[in-house]
Amino acid sequence: MLYERVLVTGANGLLGRELVGLLSRFSEYDVLATGRSATTRSEGSYGYMPMDITVRRDVQHALRDFEPTVVINCAAMTNVDRCETDRDACWKVNVEAVETLARQCGDAGARLIQLSTDFVFNGLNGPYDENARPDPVNFYGKSKQAAENAARRAGFEKWTIARTVLVYGTGSHTDRSDFVLWLVDRLSSGQSVQVVTDQWRTPTCVADLARGIERIVRRQRGGIFHLSGEKWMSMYDFARMIADVFDLDSTLIRPVDVSTFRQTADRPAKTGFIILKAQTELDYRPRPVRETLRKIRVRLGLP
Numbered sequence: 334m335l336y337e338r339v340l341v342t343g344a345n346g347l348l349g350r351e352l353v354g355l356l357s358r359f360s361e362y363d364v365l366a367t368g369r370s371a372t373t374r375s376e377g378s379y380g381y382m383p384m385d386i387t388v389r390r391d392v393q394h395a396l397r398d399f400e401p402t403v404v405i406n407c408a409a410m411t412n413v414d415r416c417e418t419d420r421d422a423c424w425k426v427n428v429e430a431v432e433t434l435a436r437q438c439g440d441a442g443a444r445l446i447q448l449s450t451d452f453v454f455n456g457l458n459g460p461y462d463e464n465a466r467p468d469p470v471n472f473y474g475k476s477k478q479a480a481e482n483a484a485r486r487a488g489f490e491k492w493t494i495a496r497t498v499l500v501y502g503t504g505s506h507t508d509r510s511d512f513v514l515w516l517v518d519r520l521s522s523g524q525s526v527q528v529v530t531d532q533w534r535t536p537t538c539v540a541d542l543a544r545g546i547e548r549i550v551r552r553q554r555g556g557i558f559h560l561s562g563e564k565w566m567s568m569y570d571f572a573r574m575i576a577d578v579f580d581l582d583s584t585l586i587r588p589v590d591v592s593t594f595r596q597t598a599d600r601p602a603k604t605g606f607i608i609l610k611a612q613t614e615l616d617y618r619p620r621p622v623r624e625t626l627r628k629i630r631v632r633l634g635l636p
């Protein structure tokens with residue numbers, strides 16, 4: 334494999350941190366992490382510079398100075414309800430900034446790996462493979478579909494779209510919450526929660542996702558890849574599994590259907606991914622959900 338110079342955006346997010354930590358452990362990658370804040374706390378040996386992906390000049394400078402061979406765009410507005418209400422801000426980060434990144438990657442001859450989501454699908458007939466037709470039900474999904482198109486249409490062949498689903502698995506850094514941490518927190522303090530039985534996903538451990546993306550870089554693969562966990566389950570079943578692994582009271586988890594909730598943005602009902610392509614072409618091997626949850630329990634230092 335050639336020596337790669339990898340620029341990661343959104344490096345302080347859930348995925349960005351894990352990815353920077355993983356890539357910087359390989360001597361064949363020179364990693365530049367970028368994020369909105371002045372500093373970063375990812376583990377490992379890498380460079381860091383503040384970069385807002387909506388500021389074209391900053392992106393230009395970073396690409397010109399670092400000369401990456403690969404740019405992995407983990408930066409996004411990911412709060413689905415906020416995307417629905419603050420559409421201009423969402424479009425600016427999730428779409429326009431990707432257009433800029435794609436254009437500049439094209440000029441520099443760098444591969445752009447654009448992160449995307451199961452929310453590009455309508456959830457009527459999941460789980461989905463890479464050939465399924467996007468049909469988003471909310472503005473976040475629309476913006477991510479437009480971002481995929483921006484990456485694809487940028488006029489160069491080196492684009493990769495890595496879609497993922499319901500990411501969990503904060504390890505040593507617990508300031509970014511996720512479904513697992515939220516649930517553990519609530520159940521540990523004896524609070525009851527309502528969890529939907531009619532939304533189905535293939536939950537994804539962030540460490541597995543980062544490994545899948547590393548394989549894309551290593552194998553220089555283009556096109557669309559679905560990178561998620563393998564097990565298709567309802568959110569309710571996922572919640573019960575979490576309670577079981579963390580020895581928490583699962584009777585506090587009340588099964589409800591989605592009509593119970595009033596949410597600003599609609600959510601697709603049954604998404605989740607078929608990951609055969611990634612398994613075949615990338616040798617992507619996500620671990621069983623139960624095993625990843627046990628690891629998180631240990632990393633959180635819980636007895």
Ligand SMILES: NC(=O)c1ccc[n+]([C@@H]2O[C@H](COP(=O)([O-])OP(=O)(O)OC[C@H]3O[C@@H](n4cnc5c(N)ncnc54)[C@H](OP(=O)(O)O)[C@@H]3O)[C@@H](O)[C@H]2O)c1
Pocket residue numbers: 342343344345346347348349368369370384385386387406407408409410411412426448449450451477496497498499500501509
């Ligand atoms: N998490 C999931 O369940 C999930 C599921 C499907 C797809 N995805 C996709 O996976 C990717 C990574 O998601 P994630 O879970 O890591 O999200 P995250 O934790 O919300 O991280 C996103 C990061 O993007 C940064 N960001 C936002 N606007 C920016 C800007 N203008 N310039 C530079 N950085 C900016 C945020 O910075 P601040 O820290 O300053 O806010 C944050 O660190 C996204 O493309 C998301 O759509 C995630």
